[in-house]
Structures are given as structure tokens and as C-alpha cells.
Amino acid sequence: MSARDDRWRIKEFAGIVGVPEATLRAWERRYELLAPERTAGNFRLYTRDDERRIRSMQAHMARGIAPAQAAGLAVSESPVDVEPPSNPGALIEPLLDAAEAFDATRFDALLDAAFSLGNLTAIRDVVLPALREIGQRWETTQISVGHEHFASHLIERRLLGLAKGWEAGRGPLALLACPSGERHTLGLVCFGLVLADRGWRIAYLGADTPVDQILDMSASISPTAVVLCARDSRHVTSSAGAIARLAARHHTILAGGGATATLAGRLGTALAVEDPVGSAERLAADPPAESSG
Amino acid sequence: MSARDDRWRIKEFAGIVGVPEATLRAWERRYELLAPERTAGNFRLYTRDDERRIRSMQAHMARGIAPAQAAGLAVSESPVDVEPPSNPGALIEPLLDAAEAFDATRFDALLDAAFSLGNLTAIRDVVLPALREIGQRWETTQISVGHEHFASHLIERRLLGLAKGWEAGRGPLALLACPSGERHTLGLVCFGLVLADRGWRIAYLGADTPVDQILDMSASISPTAVVLCARDSRHVTSSAGAIARLAARHHTILAGGGATATLAGRLGTALAVEDPVGSAERLAADPPAESSG
DNA sequence: CATGTTTGTCTAGTGTTTGTATAAGGTACG
DNA sequence: CGTACCTTATACAAACACTAGACAAACATG
Numbered sequence: 001m002s003a004r005d006d007r008w009r010i011k012e013f014a015g016i017v018g019v020p021e022a023t024l025r026a027w028e029r030r031y032e033l034l035a036p037e038r039t040a041g042n043f044r045l046y047t048r049d050d051e052r053r054i055r056s057m058q059a060h061m062a063r064g065i066a067p068a069q070a071a072g073l074a075v076s077e078s079p080v081d082v083e084p085p086s087n088p089g090a091l092i093e094p095l096l097d098a099a100e101a102f103d104a105t106r107f108d109a110l111l112d113a114a115f116s117l118g119n120l121t122a123i124r125d126v127v128l129p130a131l132r133e134i135g136q137r138w139e140t141t142q143i144s145v146g147h148e149h150f151a152s153h154l155i156e157r158r159l160l161g162l163a164k165g166w167e168a169g170r171g172p173l174a175l176l177a178c179p180s181g182e183r184h185t186l187g188l189v190c191f192g193l194v195l196a197d198r199g200w201r202i203a204y205l206g207a208d209t210p211v212d213q214i215l216d217m218s219a220s221i222s223p224t225a226v227v228l229c230a231r232d233s234r235h236v237t238s239s240a241g242a243i244a245r246l247a248a249r250h251h252t253i254l255a256g257g258g259a260t261a262t263l264a265g266r267l268g269t270a271l272a273v274e275d276p277v278g279s280a281e282r283l284a285a286d287p288p289a290e291s292s293g
Numbered sequence: 294m295s296a297r298d299d300r301w302r303i304k305e306f307a308g309i310v311g312v313p314e315a316t317l318r319a320w321e322r323r324y325e326l327l328a329p330e331r332t333a334g335n336f337r338l339y340t341r342d343d344e345r346r347i348r349s350m351q352a353h354m355a356r357g358i359a360p361a362q363a364a365g366l367a368v369s370e371s372p373v374d375v376e377p378p379s380n381p382g383a384l385i386e387p388l389l390d391a392a393e394a395f396d397a398t399r400f401d402a403l404l405d406a407a408f409s410l411g412n413l414t415a416i417r418d419v420v421l422p423a424l425r426e427i428g429q430r431w432e433t434t435q436i437s438v439g440h441e442h443f444a445s446h447l448i449e450r451r452l453l454g455l456a457k458g459w460e461a462g463r464g465p466l467a468l469l470a471c472p473s474g475e476r477h478t479l480g481l482v483c484f485g486l487v488l489a490d491r492g493w494r495i496a497y498l499g500a501d502t503p504v505d506q507i508l509d510m511s512a513s514i515s516p517t518a519v520v521l522c523a524r525d526s527r528h529v530t531s532s533a534g535a536i537a538r539l540a541a542r543h544h545t546i547l548a549g550g551g552a553t554a555t556l557a558g559r560l561g562t563a564l565a566v567e568d569p570v571g572s573a574e575r576l577a578a579d580p581p582a583e584s585s586g
Numbered sequence: 587c588a589t590g591t592t593t594g595t596c597t598a599g600t601g602t603t604t605g606t607a608t609a610a611g612g613t614a615c616g
Numbered sequence: 617c618g619t620a621c622c623t624t625a626t627a628c629a630a631a632c633a634c635t636a637g638a639c640a641a642a643c644a645t646g
Contacts, residue, residue, distance in 0.1 A: 011621070022606055025624090030604085041613045043622055064305040066632095067604065068332065073298060102496065102514050104460035146506035149470075149498040157453040164450065165299070167397035168341060170309040177442075183476070183501075203395065205442040208476075213439035221395050303633070314633085315595055323593085334602045336633055359643090360593065 013046040017054040031071035063199045088125035099151040123190050124277040159189045171199035172224035177209040181235040188229040191276040198284035211242035225251045230258035243267045251288040300338040310347040324364035345402045381418040388423050392444040416483050417570040452482045459489035465517035470498035474528040481522040484569040491577035504535035518544045523551035536560045544581035
């Protein structure tokens with residue numbers, strides 16, 4: 001049961017990861033990136049873990065690392081000791097259980113398992129759904145603020161660990177912040193992590209930042225995009241003037257639950273309609289033209 | 294896990310730092326500014342530290358210093374081989390400069406240098422003084438909220454990286470939180486790190502936690518000590534009742550700038566009189582007897 | 587002004603890295 | 617048997633990087 005049957009032969013695997021068959025064989029031969037099992041007839045059988053390595057290698061290459069070095073990183077990152085869960089969503093309930101029991105060690109181990117699936121998968125399929133679920137249960141008083149704080153801290157610690165070095169590199173620069181009053185930063189951090197994964201550099205100001213300050217900093221560092229994230233739309237409206245000024249000079253994206261099409265239209269900003277992962281991927285896929293005010 | 298071991302080949306690196314490849318090779322040859330590793334095929338592999346040196350050299354040149362001298366300065370500034378146990382405080386001013394220039398890479402490199410002296414030294418002699426200085430300059434409007442947020446995030450990221458695993462182990466357990474309204478957590482995290490360094494386990498709830506919740510959680514996990522940290526004494530007085538109830542059942546310590554002897558006496562808590570490092574060391578040296586209510 | 591040094595850039599010739607192509611042959615399965 | 621798929625081994629071109637040397641513009645100095 002633990003050895004699942006989703007093992008692919010090379011043609012199908014090449015389609016899944018988007019790497020030509022010849023290249024897969026070359027990477028195996030040159031970098032020892034993969035060591036797929038073989039059938040009795042010597043056909044390669046790739047696993048989910050091979051997929052993870054390939055994607056890790058691709059992520060590094062997207063950030064400008066040469067193939068040989070990217071392969072080295074992808075291999076060294078391998079957390080081989082964790083059996084990747086079949087269904088990422090299956091981790092959410094255990095996470096909530098661990099939070100309810102204030103069991104930080106277990107919570108962190110479950111995060112380990114989640115992130116063994118790759119950062120993006122973990123964020124999209126485990127972390128963000130878990131945060132949503134925590135928020136809902138908190139509103140319906142099924143869990144307390146204490147549990148929410150407990151879990152948030154452990155998630156934040158994990159995400160900021162991944163954020164290490166996200167300011168460096170070469171890609172376009174994004175300035176991330178929550179406007180005054182807004183203190184929920186985790187979605188914003190996820191947004192930044194996805195962008196960084198796509199080769200962007202991140203400048204991060206975090207919670208409760210006066211939008212005037214964001215405007216000042218933008219003048220100094222000329223970001224390609226500015227992302228403002230708020231869960232509560234009142235924190236957007238109360239900074240409306242400054243946001244409009246900001247949007248007039250920089251490509252500005254309004255994100256989070258407090259962002260609506262009406263507000264974005266009125267303030268002249270773009271709108272992040274999806275979850276942080278989808279929005280960030282959309283931005284990375286279609287970056288705004290560099291401009292300065 | 295994400296980006297500490299990046300190695301760039303010359304083309305990518307040239308793009309990152311904005312210096313032509315030929316110039317990079319010339320600087321290496323003429324000034325010994327860099328000594329990049331080589332691949333088996335003799336290709337240069339540049340690191341983050343090389344990036345730092347180049348940026349430092351550029352900064353000096355921008356101020357009119359000739360390349361040869363700028364290179365000399367950049368080499369001598371190298372925070373990796375820096376050994377100023379004589380005066381870690383010398384790092385504070387450069388940290389503030391880096392924050393003022395929104396130079397996250399340099400800020401992080403300086404933190405590297407600080408923490409190479411040991412976590413406790415770095416926290417006591419660099420991080421906390423720098424935070425104090427930032428607070429003062431902010432109050433006197435020498436720097437802006439943006440700079441403060443920028444620096445705080447980088448410090449928080451570093452500290453939470455060190456906090457990894459602080460919940461595990463076998464020592465006495467401390468429950469750490471800031472009461473409702475209080476959002477300055479960095480001092481509290483430092484406190485926790487020192488305790489963890491002394492073998493304690495940490496349960497952390499972070500900013501803006503209703504003290505009722507702390508009481509609930511304490512009933513569930515029976516901490517040896519509860520630490521409440523507030524910079525603003527109003528956040529203590531506004532939770533006075535709950536704090537008194539908490540102190541009646543658990544050894545409770547009031548810490549941070551908002552903690553006074555009067556308040557502690559009235560609420561029945563202990564008082565952390567010194568900075569976080571000193572207070573945590575005192576607690577670790579003289580732990581309260583285990584008790585439960 | 588003339589002289590020498592510093593500095594960034596360019597060239598020529600050689601070697602490396604990397605993705606892909608080809609040949610010759612084996613496997614799976616109706 | 618035929619067809620689609622897979623194997624290894626070898627080859628190759630394009631992109632990339634290396635060294636050594638040269639050179640003109642900028643700069644400093646007598």
C-alpha cells in the first residue's frame with residue numbers, strides 16, 4: 001500500500017514534467033539526479049520523488065543557476081526520510097489536530113511532510129487550506145485564538161525559513177506589504193515565496209505599513225510591481241488616497257480577502273483574484289512592463 | 294533550504310551585479326577581490342559573498358573612490374572573516390546604514406557576521422542594541438516606519454530561523470506571549486532563544502494574545518514559567534485581571550519596557566528587570582519550582 | 587605639456603557544458 | 617509478426633567560459 005502504483009515510464013513522465021526524454025536520460029547520466037527503478041525489461045520507472053527532484057531542478061534553473069549546479073541542489077535537498085503523503089489534503093486535518101493539542105513537534109513534522117511535496121504544492125494544497133480552515137473554525141468558535149496563534153507562529157516560522165535569500169538575485173523586483181491596520185501577513189509571504197520561486201526578487205515590509213512609506217520606498221528601489229495585501233477591506237479604504245497615488249506611479253496589485261474589483265477599479269490598481277499561489281503565478285507569467293513614475 | 298548554496302556562473306552573476314564579465318575577471322586578476330570556486334571544467338562559480346563584495350566595491354566607487362582602493366576596502370570589509378569579538382557593536386552602525394539603503398542582502402550579510410560570534414553575543418550585543426537604536430531614531434523621525442519594518446522583518450526572519458526546534462527536548466517548559474494589543478515580539482523571541490539555549494522548551498503564542506487564552510493553554514500544557522512581554526504598559530494594565538489570575542496559578546514573569554515593579558507587585562508576577570538575554574539567563578539559572586494550580 | 591599608470595573592454599584561440607539527434611538493437615503486446 | 621515504445625552508445629552544434637595578450641581612454645604626476 002505504501003508503494004503506490006503511480007510509476008510512469010519515460011514517455012509519460014516526460015510529458016508530466018515537461019522535459020524531453022533524451023534530456024531526462026542525460027540528466028540521469030551526467031548528474032545522477034535520478035536513479036529510477038527498472039522493469040524486468042530494463043525500462044525506467046519514475047516515481048513521485050523523481051518528479052519532485054525534476055521540479056526542484058527546474059525551479060533552480062529558472063532562477064539562473066546552471067544545470068549542473070541546479071542538479072546538485074536538487075539532489076542535496078532530498079528529504080528522503082519522509083514518505084510523501086499520497087494526498088496533500090490529507091495533512092490538513094492532522095495539522096489541525098496537532099494545533100488543538102498544542103503539539104508543536106507534531107505540527108512541525110506534518111509541515112515537513114507537506115513541504116517534502118515541494119514548496120508550491122505544500123503552500124497551495126496544505127498551508128493555505130489549513131489557514132482558511134483555522135480561520136473558519138475560529139469564527140465559529142470551534143477553536144480559540146490561542147490555537148490560531150500557536151499554528152500561525154509555526155507556519156510563519158516555516159515560511160520565513162523558506163524566504164531566506166528571496167531578496168537576492170536578478171529577476172524583477174516586487175515590493176510586498178500590508179497597509180496600515182492589516183496584520184495578517186501569511187498570505188503575503190506565500191505570494192512572495194511563489195514569486196521568488198519564479199525568479200523574482202522580493203522586498204518585504206510586512207504588516208501594518210503606512211502606504212505613504214511604501215510610496216517612499218518604491219521611489220527608492222523602483223519595484224516592477226507593488227503588492228498590497230489585506231484581509232479586511234476597511235484597511236484598504238482607510239488608505240485609499242495613498243494607494244491611488246501609489247498606483248499612479250507603480251504597477252500596484254491589491255490582494256487578499258479585502259480586495260474587491262470595485263476597490264481596485266476605483267484606486268487604479270490591479271486585482272489578485274485567486275489565492276496567493278495562483279495570483280503570483282499569474283503575475284510571474286505575465287509581468288508588467290518596467291516603468292517609473 | 295531555498296537559496297543558501299546558490300552558485301552562479303559568470304554570465305548570470307554578471308547580470309546580477311551589473312558588471313560585465315570581462316570586468317569581473319579583471320577585478321579578480323588585478324585586485325584579488327574575488328576567488329570564486331571552479332567547476333571541474335574550470336568555470337568560475339560565484340557565491341552570495343562574492344555578490345556582497347562586488348556591491349561593496351560599487352558602493353565605494355560611487356562615492357568617488359578609485360577602483361583599486363575600493364577593492365581593497367571591499368576585501369577588508371568581508372564580514373565572513375571578520376573577527377571583532379573586541380567590539381561586536383561595530384556592526385550596529387553598518388546594519389542601520391544597510392537598512393537605510395534598503396539593502397537586504399547587505400543587512401543579512403551583516404547579520405551573518407554578527408551571528409558568527411555566537412547566538413547569545415549576537416543577540417545581546419548587536420540585535421537588541423540595533424533594535425533599540427532603530428526605535429530611538431524612529432521616534433526622533435531620523436528614519437521612517439518603512440525602514441523600521443524593513444529591518445524588523447529581516448531580524449525576525451533570522452531569529453525565527455534560530456527558533457527551529459525550540460519546542461522539542463526535555464527541559465522545563467516556558468510559555469511565551471505578548472498580551473492583547475502588544476505587537477512587538479522580537480524581544481520575546483530573543484528571550485525564548487536564550488532559554489532554549491539553556492535547555493528549556495518553548496511554547497510560543499506571539500503577539501496580541503488574550504491573556505485568558507494563555508491561561509487556557511497553561512492549564513493544558515503546564516509550563517514551568519509563563520513569560521508576558523509588553524513594550525507598552527497599557528497593554529499590561531488592560532489585561533490586569535487576567536494576568537493576576539494567571540499569576541495565581543503559574544509562575545509568571547512580566548518583561549519588556551512596559552513591565553514595572555509596581556505593576557508586577559500588584560499583579561503578583563515576577564519581573565524581568567534586565568534585557569531579554571539577562572532575564573532569560575537569570576530564569577534559567579534559578580528556575581522556579583514546578584507547580585500546578 | 588609629456589610620461590607613465592590605471593582601467594575597462596576587446597580579440598583570438600581553445601576548452602566545457604548542454605540539449606538533442608542518430609544508430610543499432612531490445613521489450614511489450616495485440 | 618508488426619508497431620509502438622524503450623535501451624545504450626556515440627556524436628554534434630550552439631552556447632558558454634577560459635587564458636593571454638593588446639589597446640585606447642582616463643587619470644595622475646613631474
